[in-house]
Amino acid sequence: MVFMKSNVCFSNLKFKEIVMKKSSFVSAALVSAGLAFGGAAFANTAVVSSNITEAEVLKAQKIWGDAVVQISKDFEAGGLEKAKKTTKAALDKTYAYDMGPVLFKPTLAAIPQNIRSTEEGALSYYVGGNKKFPNDSGFALKGWRSVESKNSVIHLNGNTALTMGNVSFTDKNGKVTTVDKTWGYVKDSAGNVKIVLHHSSLPYTN
Numbered sequence: 001m002v003f004m005k006s007n008v009c010f011s012n013l014k015f016k017e018i019v020m021k022k023s024s025f026v027s028a029a030l031v032s033a034g035l036a037f038g039g040a041a042f043a044n045t046a047v048v049s050s051n052i053t054e055a056e057v058l059k060a061q062k063i064w065g066d067a068v069v070q071i072s073k074d075f076e077a078g079g080l081e082k083a084k085k086t087t088k089a090a091l092d093k094t095y096a097y098d099m100g101p102v103l104f105k106p107t108l109a110a111i112p113q114n115i116r117s118t119e120e121g122a123l124s125y126y127v128g129g130n131k132k133f134p135n136d137s138g139f140a141l142k143g144w145r146s147v148e149s150k151n152s153v154i155h156l157n158g159n160t161a162l163t164m165g166n167v168s169f170t171d172k173n174g175k176v177t178t179v180d181k182t183w184g185y186v187k188d189s190a191g192n193v194k195i196v197l198h199h200s201s202l203p204y205t206n
Contacts, residue, residue, distance in 0.1 A: 045154040052187045054154060057161045060185060060193040064094050065147030068169070071126060071140035080129055083141060087126045091119055096186055096194035107179050107200040108139055143172040149181070159187040160196075167200070178203065 045054055067090035075083035095102050101117035106125050109116070113133055116122060124130035128138035151165035161184070168178045184197025 044152070045156070051159045052156055052161050052185065052193060054156065056187070056193045057154060057156070057163060057185055058149075058151075060094065060195070061149040061151075061163070061183070064090075064195070065149060065167070067094060068126075068140050068147050069144050072142065072144040075127070075138075075141045076143070080127065080141075083127050083138075084123070084129070087123055087140060091122055091126075093192075094195055095119065095122065095198075096188065096196045097122075099186070099188065099194070099196070102195065103184065103197040103199070105199045106139065107202060108137075110135060142169075144169050145172050146170045161185040161193075162197075166203075 067086075071083050071086050071090065074086045091097065095104075097119040102119075102122070104116045104122050104125075105114060106116075106122075109125060113121070113135070116125070120130070121133065124133040124136045126138060126140040128136040128141070130136065146169075148168045148170075149165060150168070151163050153162075153164045155162040163181075163183045163185075165181060166178050167181045168176055170176050179200050180203055182197065182199040183195060185193050186196045187193050
């Protein structure tokens with residue numbers, strides 16, 4: 001609605017300004033207090049903006065975990081070449097290499113190749129077989145049968161999301177390996193939620 005009187009317009013704008021300030025204050029107070037917004041799979045969720053949703057983040061984590069299991073199964077059924085094809089397709093679907101470098105620091109990678117920004121480096125980590133990365137044995141080739149993500153914190157802001165928690169991998173013999181995991185996600189123009197940050201490490205033990 002357009003108001004012709006200047007004082008009416010001013011009052012309307014002033015009201016909006018007050019509402020926005022109060023809304024920002026309440027949001028900041030909730031985040032500062034660490035209040036949980038539903039869900040038992042994680043401790044805290046801070047929602048600054050909902051362009052990317054909690055459900056989309058959880059779905060992206062499941063897709064990634066299912067891909068790791070599928071790579072293991074394809075390796076056992078069809079060898080390294082089949083596993084590589086599956087991995088390449090999974091990387092294209094789950095990581096945002098089409099948007100630029102990805103911050104990729106996997107669990108079992110040593111200096112000076114512990115931090116990688118290219119899809120080639122990620123592919124090598126998951127399946128090995130690349131002379132440029134001679135220490136890679138193929139993390140996804142270890143007979144994984146299930147992958148479960150447990151988030152401690154989820155932070156949603158605009159078209160990005162950050163999560164921190166643990167991921168547990170169970171192999172075909174029932175052995176479970178749990179790692180600390182930090183993910184960063186972005187929603188692209190097509191609405192796909194992809195990984196832009198992947199940081200993983202083994203928990204500290206005495």
